Amino acid sequence: MGGNFKMLAKTFYGFEPMLAKELRNLGAGNVKEGVRNVTFEGDTGFMYKANLSLRTALKIYKPIASFKVFNEKQLYQNVYRLDWPSFFHHEKTFAIDTTMSSDVFKNSMFVSQRVKDALVDKFRAVEHKRPSVNTQDPNVRINVHLYKNLCTVSLDSSGSSLHQRGYRIATNIAPINEVLAAGLLLASGWDGQTDFLDPMCGSGTFLIEAGMIACKIPPNINRKAYSFMHWKDYNAELHNKIVDASLNKTREFHHKIIGYDKAPSAVRKSQENVENANLDEYVTIERKDFFRTEKPVDSKLHMVFNPPYGERLQIDVEDFYGKIGDTFKKHYPGTDAWLITSNLDALKHVGLRPSRKIKTYNGKLESRLVKYEIYEGSKKTKNNP
Template sequence: MAGNFKMLAKTFYGFEPILAKELRDLGAGHVKEGVRNVTFEGDTGFMYKANLCLRTALKIFKPIATFKVLNEKELYQNVNRINWPKYFDCGKTFAIDTTMHSDVFNNSLFVSQKVKDALVDKFRAVERQRPNVNTHDPDVRINVHLYKNFCSVSLDSSGSSLHQRGYRIATNIAPINEVLAAGLLLSSGWDGETDFMDPMCGSGTFLIEAGMIACNIPANINRENYAFMHWNDYDDELHNKIVDASLNKTREFHYKIIGYDKAPSAVRKAQENVDNANLSEYISIERKDFFRTEKPIDAKLHMVFNPPYGERLQIDVEDFYSKIGDTLKQQYPDTNAWLITSNLEALKYVGLRPSRKIKTYNGKLESRLVKYEMYAGSKKAKFNPDGQEAKS
C-alpha cells in the first residue's frame, strides 16, 4: 500500500466545503467535493492523520476494487477475485456494510451476504480457514457501494463513526452529534479569537468542540481504536509519529469558553465530559437559566447553541423562542449568536432578523443554523443631553 491512493471521506449534508477545506489544510491531494462526501488522495500516514484530525468527517474509506456488475454471479466472482488475505488475517472479525441505489439488486442484506460468501471462500481457498463475522463490533469493516450497474468495495479505515470522539461519557436526552457540532461551529466562523458561550450546553459538546478548535487539538485525540489498526499493513510507529506531530501543532487559547444549563444533571454531565477531554483549564460551566442571565464579559462574544425544538423536549415553543430573542436583545450586546433548530416556525417568535440562514440536518430533521448579530451598545438605552431617551 505504498505511495498515494484515493480515499473517500463521508460527512453530513452541507459540510462538504468545510471538509474539503480541512483536507486541503492537512495536505491532501486531488480534493473533490461530492454529495455528503469528499474524495482525496494521500498515503498511509495521511490516512492516519485524516482519521485523527478531521473534525467534520464521519468515515474514511479506502477503495480497493471497482467493477461493473449485472447479476449476483458477477458480484460474487469480482469480490472473490480480491486478495482479501493481503488486507487482514483470519484472526480478525469482519462485517459488511452495504449502501445501494442499484438497477440490479434491491436488498442490501442479500448483497452483504453474497459479498461475505465470496470473501470467506477466498480465505478458505488461500488460508484453509476463514475469519468470523461480527456485526456488532468487528475488527474490520468493509463497505460495499452499489450505484446503478457499478460496485465499489472499500475498506473502512475508521471503524465506528468518527463522531465517537472518546471524550463524551455522559449524555442528556437530546445530545448533538460531535461531527455536527464541529461543522456548525466552523460554519459559524468560530476560530478561537474571541470568548465563546453555549447558554444551553446540555452535555457540553459545543463547548468541547469549540475548545478543541480554539487550541487546534486533533478531533479524535481521545479515541483509542480505529479499524486500520487491525489491517495487516498497520504501522504503529508511523501512527505514533502522526499523533505526536499533530499534538505539536496545538496552540494556546487566551479567551473564555462559558457554558450554562439550568438542569443540575446537565451541568454535572457536561463537567464530566469536559474533564474527560482535558479541557477544564479553558471551559467553565455553571447552573444558570439563560433567560435570567446577562452577558458576563464586556468584550466580543461568539455564541452557538442548540435550543429545544419541541420534538424530544416538550416546551411552549412561542414563549421559549420569544424569550431567546428578548434575552439576546436586552442582555447580550456585541454578540454574534448562532442557534440551530428544526422548528422553522419557532424562528418567527424570536423577534429578531437573522443575518444568515444555513440549511443543515440534525439527524433526519431538516434544520437551520441562523445568526443574530447583537451590536455593541444595544443593551443600555442611550440618552440625549436633554435627558430624553434616544432611539438606538
C-alpha cells in the first residue's frame, strides 16, 4: 500500500471498539485496539480525513521513530539522529509532550527538555537556526512516549485535542467533553432515526453532537487549525478536497432534536453554540424544568443527558434522582432514556431497573452510562397484551 504509514488515535477508556469501528468505516487499514488508543494505517489524505471525521478520537499521532533507551545519552543521540528540519521549518514554534512509565527516567519534564535540546541542536547543525518553544499554543506538537525502555517519538497531527470542535464558545458549569458526548451518543445507539431530547442540556453539547451524527456532518468541520498544517509536507489542496468530499456525504434529518434547561443562562449559551455549529435549523432549545414536562412528541423518543452528580453542582441527590424516575414513569412513555452519572448510589433512587449499564469515565470520575426503557404502560402490559 504505497504511501501508507502507521498512526495511533487516542481515545477515552471504553471507547476503543467504537473508534476502531469508525476507523474501519472511514477506510483505515490494519486497525488494532489498544488501551485508550487504536492503531491503524493510511496515507496523508487519510490522516487529514481522520482528524476531520472521527467522533471518538482525541488525538491522531504519526510515529516517526521508535528505539530503546537505557540512559539520558542514548535518548539525546537517538532524537538527534532524526531529520527534524525535514518535518517543519525553523520559523515554526514547537512543544514536546511526554508520557511515560519507565524505570530509567523519573521526570517527564526532564525527558521533554532533553528531547528539545536534541531537536534544537539538530536544527542548529543543519540550518544554523533553531525553532522556538511555545508550550501554550505551538505550531507543531511532538509526542514522546516512554514505556520501560522503549521510546516512541511521534508527530501530533491534531495539535490541540480533537474535542475542541470549534463550535462551543459559551460554556456552562461542568460542561461535558465533546468527544465523550459523541461516544456516549454512539454507545446509546443514537443514529438519527428518531426524535431526540436532552432534558438538562447545559451548553448544548449533546444536542450538537446528536445533530452532527444525525446529519452525518464531520465533527470537526468548524475547527480552523491542526498541527499538520504547519508540517513541510502539508498539502492544502488535498486537505480542501477531503473537506469538500466529507461535506458531500451529509444527509437530511427528518426528526426533532430538543433541549431543555431551567437556567436562562444555559438556554442562551446552548442556543449560541448550536448557532455556531450551524445546526439551529434542526435543534430547538426551551427554558423548561424537566420535572414539569411531558414527552414532547408522540413517536419514539431517544433521550441522553448528563444530570448533576452532586460533585460540582450541589443537589439533594435522593430527591433529585427520585424526581428523574418519577418524571420518566409518569410523563415519558415510549422513551429510551440514557443518563451518565458518577454517583452510583444516586441510581438507587431512580426507582427503575436499568436495562443496561456501561462503565465509562467523565474526566477522572468513574461513571456509568445507564439505560432506562420506559414503555407505553407497564412492562407487563407490553409483554402480555
